[in-house]
Amino acid sequence: MTLALMVGARADDLTGTLKKVKETDTITLGYRETSVPFSYLDGNQKPIGFSIDLCGQVVEAVKKKLGMPDLKVAYNPVNSATRLPLVANGTVDLECGSTANQLARQKQVAFSVSTFVAQFKWLTRTDSGIAAPDDLKGKTVAVTSGTNTSQFLNKLNQEEGLKLTISQGKDHAESFLLVDTGRASAFMEDDILLAGLKANAKDPSRFKILDKSYSADPYALMFRRDDPAFKALVDDTLVGLMKSGAFAKLYAKWFESPIPPRELNLDFPMSEKLKELIKSPSDKANS
Missing domain, CATH: 3.40.190.10 (Periplasmic binding protein-like II)
Structure with missing residues (x-):
């Protein structure tokens, strides 16, 4: 007791x-x-x-x-x-x-x-012709809804006058799919998450991560x-x-x-x- x-x-x-x-x-x-x-x-x-x-x-x-x-x-x-x-x-x-x-x-x-x-980076297709962030001006890009990356990208778009059309995926898989299917030219997210998505793609060689990084x-x-x-x-x-x-x-x-x-x-x-x-x-x- x-x-x-x-x-x-x-x-x-x-x-x-x-x-x-x-x-x-x-x-x-x-x-x-x-x-x-x-x-x-x-x-x-x-x-x-x-x-x-x-x-x-x-x-x-x-x-x-x-x-x-x-x-x-x-x-x-x-x-x-x-x-x-x-x-x-x-x-x-x-x-x-x-x-x-x-x-x-x-x-x-x-x-x-x-x-x-982490650091923010861009992922794009190797056949996209995109070698640097400046190549994305005026294009449609992907980011995942509700992330700190989304907040950063909106600020970057305004401050640098990139004139991006930002398409939001409900999760990282959907954002990656937007690039995979050509509906977006690039996807911004944390470098390690992009590396994971790229490595697990059916053909990782179809994608590349740009060198330019931003503090996260x-x-x-x-x-x-x-x-x-x-x-x-x-x-x-x-x-x-x-x-x-x-x-x-x-x-x-x-x-x-x-x-x-x-x-x-x-x-x-x-x-x-x-x-x-x-x-x-x-x-x-x-x-």
């Missing part, structure tokens, strides 16, 4: 996400379907990827914290448009995708320490605001992985080794900026 009362008291002391997870016996992870290699579906339609693995480590920490070794893990698909509201309204407890940490987004959700640093926001895991206990657990887990070397091993697994479903190697070495963030973890947004 005494033990039962002690366990009950600990449960009563919980708040936020940990309290919800304890009461429902389930933690819900949000995943993307086509954000290779962060979060995507394998040949069996199972969510896999770098961010999924990081979230898996957080789940293990939650199990230990709550004394729930048999905690259930549910998966909920999200896309660029739905990810923030689904986290904010409690449907998703932890989003494991390719989401950039931005000050504007922090008004709705919270972020972990940074897990990746750091990626992080996303969860509800005003939940310091859960944020501390998530951050402590990630920082622990960084300090132990496990984070670097996971990076090598997904960015520098053959990955499912086609066992292609993205051959995407860790950037100097990410190496710096591993040495000195930070949850700061660029702007």
